[in-house]
Amino acid sequence: MNTDITETIRERVRQIEVTPSIPAIFHPLLKLLNSPPDEVNLDEVIKVASYDSAIAAQCLRVASSPLFGQSRPPDSMKAAIISLGLRRVETIVLTCCMGQAFAPSNWVLDPTVFWRHSLGCAMVCRKFSEKIKAHDHEKAYMAGLLHDIGFIVNSMSFGEQFSKAVAAACEQQIPLHEAELQHMGFTHCETGRALGEAWNLSGELIQVIAYHHQPENSETGRGLVALVHLCDLLCRVRGLDYGYYESSKVDLVADPAWEILQKTHRELQDVDLARFTFELDEDVRGIYELVSTIFGSPRKN
Template identity: 45%
Template sequence: MNTRRLEEIRPKIKALEAMPAVPTIVQPLTSMLRLPPEEVDMERVVELVSYDSTIAAQCLRMANSPLFGRRDTETVRSAVLALGLKRVEAILLGCCLSRIVPADKWAFDAATFWRHSLGCALVSSKMAKLIGYPDPEKAYLAGLLHDLGILVNMIACTEDFRACLQAARDGRVALHRCEEEHLGFTHCQSGKILAEHWNFSADVIAAIEFHHHIVPESAARPLVSLVYLSDSLCRLRDLGYGYYEAMGVDLAGDAAWTALVEHYPALAKVDLARLTMDIDGAMEEIVAIVDAVFSPGQPAAE
């Protein structure tokens, strides 16, 4: 890792936390997600959504979509109740985090980024429930934010990041390998810095930092392994960024799988074929959420 280069972009990363739309909406919501479901204040969620007319409109749009039977939902409150906390959270984070990237900085379509992020979130949550991981909501959040550093790199080193993405496409290799070569650091490391500025929990930060390689034994290792495997599954199902490295992954033989089985033996009994079918089945919801955040053909939410 090129520590000097990473330190050079640190001020740019730190500047992102000054953008008011992100901390005022995201932080209260992530705090609520740490509560048991019965303690979540849905009226507070409605209040947060109502702070932003664009986000409110997108929640209404999704609540009235075919996924929900095109019901006549006319108020923010009824939209939030129809969608549920997890979908509202996805829309909020999608809108808020996408706003930190100016339209001319996007290296690929913003909707593509959020399809992958939402896919990873849904798979992480589903796997967490299957194996008995105690906090599926945290697994969902970690999956949703695991590629936060990609947004950072698009802003902080736009042209170099575009070169990384093109090299990944041309060479059919993983993006983080190209980042190491062209930038001297990866989106995992820059994402960690922004997550620390935003005061996410230590294990969510670890999942962002280590989702491409497994950390030594630590309290965060199960969550890191969950996100690592979910990320791999999504890319195998073509929920990636338009470059397709020659993966050929044997998930059950992967180090992350082994690490997770050590903590949660129930994983050894999970039917991977069924799980991948479930991912395909979740595509309708992923597309509906992303369509609620992004207008077709637009690089980012305005």
């Protein structure tokens, strides 16, 4: 990529309110939630979650929603967390922390649609990594969650150009990263990489952010990049897309990422892809309901 464009991206990232930082409770709470199930200290989770009023309020709000069918709303964080379960609490924490870092008021992309896809991809990455017996399911979850953070930078720092790219993607029914390249000269992969570096994310996560559309070009951690690429495609054909129809055909098994992943995970050859896809449907509905509870309905075009 052109050196001038690279420097422009880095400068724009620096200008996003001096690059938003992730709230302080993010890492300690995530560490608690990712402990083995029999080692999770519920009282400590409640204590840490309560330090952030926005997260505490969101847990209570979601636990009170019709989604969980409670006879009466929970009146404490403990009741809310027990009602939600640790997996949903983790999702709320991640969403709230990212939401606090980036106010969605000036996003080009609809934040509801963005979080549906990002959280959906995180969920699918975790399940798929479990299916193929990958060693770190939580890293796969985080990679799925963060793979498209460049869209946030493009919304906030390149709004006019990005709006044209989004409109072109919808009109031409092409993947958004292709429209970005046409109208911006770069994609969310480059801007996401710059943000990941500003946040001091791990090298593996930065590789995912930078190469999830071209896993064969990744420099390290190619298996994780390939996994996120496949799960990203799977989400886009199962209703966790960016709110418009893509006419391109998807064949996961024929995708180069499938071959990359098969070299490191032999269990992939035993995966019943049709069954796995079918099993996702209930989880997809849950993501829709949860994100709508937090962010409301998608914007009308």
